[in-house]
Amino acid sequence: MPVKNRIAEFQPEIAAWRQDLHAHPELRFDLPRTTAKVASLLRAFGVDEITEGIGQSGIVAVIKGRKSGSGRVIGFRADMDALPILEATGLPHASTSAGKMHACGHDGHTSILLGAAKYLAETRNFDGTVVLAFQPAEEGGGGARAMVADGLMDRWGIQEIYGLHNMPDLPTGHFAIKPGPLLAAADFFEITVRGKGGHGAMPHQVNDTTLAAAAVVMALQQVVSRNVPALNPAVVSVCGFATDTMAHNVIPDSVLLTGTVRTLDVATKKLIVQRIAEIATSTAQAYGAVAELDYQDGVLPTINAEDQTAFAIQAAQTVAGTVKTDIEPSMGGEDFAEMLAERPGAFILLGNGASAGLHHPKYEFNDEAIPAGCSWFATLAEQRMPL
Template structure:
């Protein structure tokens, strides 16, 4: 099952959809235009049902095969939202919305799943039901969680679920996947170090939160280097240090640290939270300051199911001729994790070639990846639920 000829025929049309989406990016749950376009096309394709408003602005389409003796129901998910980034590509179809850009390729994901939906609705050469899921707010909003909380899996009887993301650096149209934990949990923290401000020439009359926070930044690195098992993947990054003072001779009353911790297991995640709180409180107390800590839980680790991953890799190998079946772990986050907590499934990467990285103002989804991505999604349905 190589790339399907039908997707080569549909490439100009799908590319047109993708570039329209790129030109009109929408952020988080505000995917009103995008969701309406998806709804319109799914209805035009002849989907058996099209349901909107799941997870606020999510859209779900139902496509029934020629037969349903298997009773299987498989979900395919694409994300729709853009990022709050100002585009710098200079493309003819660059974003028309200042401060918003499809810098992660969700325009490509949506277009590819629409292409697969059109093909599946035309052919229906499978025994079961395909559910196409278009999700808002992947970029930090937890749209996947909200769709699950709205009862999507139960409403449509989804038994397995599959997702895909384009990946710069992977050869164009090739695939990469791994079983087990693939993307990291993405927790955040904010620590306000409260002291007593004063004149920079009289530090003995102050409780200096700058000194306390400097020690805290160094001490937090011991979570990875001394608290966690060396074989566990864990990243601790303090990404912001702010105080209210801009003067050279003023010791501020407070300093705020912000950052992120990335982990791959529930145990490491719990350990990181416990140690961060202990270290922050201890470091602050050492200098007579106070630590006011906010732990902000993010997405859980995204864990691919063993059986479904092997199946997804086999489909990818048939489409592309090969598949990297033990891809490197990424410490980035992905809220498809919520769907994989609800149902077994797998998440795969499709190569975007030698492009700018995602979340970069010069990134652009490579339209030449569309036939491979569409073929993989269609193959998941046709091979997992072969026609009776």
């Protein structure tokens, strides 16, 4: 039995939706074409309710089962936005918008949830209510938080919520999941190092911000190795180093460092923020400069609830026959965490097969994974809310 036969029948139709979304990527909250297509398809399926503009441009749809005696309300979520990347796949359905690309598979996630919606609206083999959340701005825009703030959980009475994400190099249509922390909190920082610039030939007359900033970069590499317990995963990466001049013989007045912090728990995050501030300040001071830290909280860690993970595993086993559960947490971030912070739920990984990595210009979502993804959502609804 792996995949539901009815879903397998309309896999080509779902793939066509996916490829159309791929050809017309849109960013963050600015999703007029994407949301219009999603809403149009949902209406054609005959869902019971559609509400647009949740969290600026999110869509919430409701499908009621044949019975409602259980009183159970389960949420399913998919993300809709693309990335500001120039596509290099050369595919017939490649992006028609230069500099925009579905390089993370959100076109696939949206299409999978649409496929599940079509099946569930047609069959309604469950006792309860399914709430579908089509989310904008997962890629750094805070779309999940915006939908939660707009009442996603309370207005629709969601009791638990589930989502999925494709995973390159996991066999196509296979699943992987673990309880507890699955993905990291993703924060960002900027450190401005200020001093007195001047002529590169006379460094003794300046406070060399380039040297001070370089020392700060090197010192920050010791935050994790010398402050965080070795068995506690954490990452501090300085990813940008920019000065206010490109001249070969000018020492700049200021240098801007940009970077990211990834952690799996709040205590580690607090420690790292404290140490970044202390190390940046004192290191710059040792070189006669001043460092200013601007720390920006990003998404929370993605933490799967124990019970809901078990339900997700059961559905995945029904669909795929086996589920990989001995996986390590990834230090990537996912703003579905904001929804999991409001309601118990689980986030599962769906195999994309051999493909380019996520966020790569040559990445392509594997349409062969669609039936498994759709079937997982549908099976989860039927198993959690049996007739």
